[in-house]
Amino acid sequence: MRDDGAMSEARPGMLLVATPALVDPNFIDSVVLLLDADDDGALGVVLNRPSGVPVGEVLESWGDVVADPEVLFHGGPVGTDGALAVALLRDPDDVPVGFRAVDGAVDGRLGLVDLDTPVELIEGSLDGLRIFAGYAGWGAAQLDGEIEEGSWYVVPVEPSDPFRIDTADLWRDVLRRQPGELAWHSTRPFDPELN
Template sequence: MNVSGKLLVAVPALTDPNFHQAVVFVIEHTPDGSFGVILNRPTELAVGDPLPGAAASEPAVVFDGGPVLREGALAIGRAVPETIGWTPFASGPAADIGMVDVERALTVGWPDMVALRVYSGHSGWSAGQLDAEVAEDGWVVAEASAADLFTPTPEDLYRVALERAGTAPQLSRFIPPDPSLN
């Protein structure tokens, strides 16, 4: 199953600190591997600190996109077609969402964006790894919406995505962000 453009929602039992209660937007899923970004991990670092001129959506902070290449920046934006410095995703929740060329933006300026989210790092899987994790029920696959990518309340996204996927909706309301507090 190709999960490009979909959400991966960590099952409540997943305790790996990199992905505990994570909601990942899968940017690309191919036989050679997969990558995406965690949508619900805002940091305290304001986007404008490392990336001057970037007008990010609220909350206007850098998000922790995952454990791979945390020193790099990746940006997802919502724009009108033909925007220079922006490449739409081949598949996904909306044709007006895609990757922003961060290097170009730092050199010649940020493109005009309807919405923008910046990530430090990303999540990645080798060939067949993600398929195996989904088959072993490590992740629940859910449809993504454009609103998920730019939500002003990322702290609610885990519960919302679990409910959308139909996974124990009656229980998802009671899952604490930190199970040790239970």
């Protein structure tokens, strides 16, 4: 745990919340759900970058299954020609074909869905589904270095975070619910020069 209340260890199922020090345009004011993290690197998806592209235009059979808004989200700058589907199970004891839980996330209910799975095999078993074009990726020790230099806050995920209808205030809302001084950061203006 850092002085500001953020955790310092990035693990699957945690959120990375961009700090004001992060100036990479791909990640300014972003909230990233970590899907995998180990000694070889880390992978996640940006939760608050909706596109204007309806899922049904790209993955026709999935258009009616995704959470509102029914658009693709920009998951990150890597592999933008591919897609990842993040889902939340209704019942952790009823795991459909094609679902793989993210270790340590939301009691095993949060995970990935294989988009090659026939939609009818998962319909009715999910509380939420969102599809991301691309992902955020870090090489071995790269993410740890970015956390150490103060580019990311590492905080717990709540089940609704990846599936919010309006993601515009996700960054602020995630920080606001954190303990101690970390919550104070939620009140900073998006453009500090306007302060």
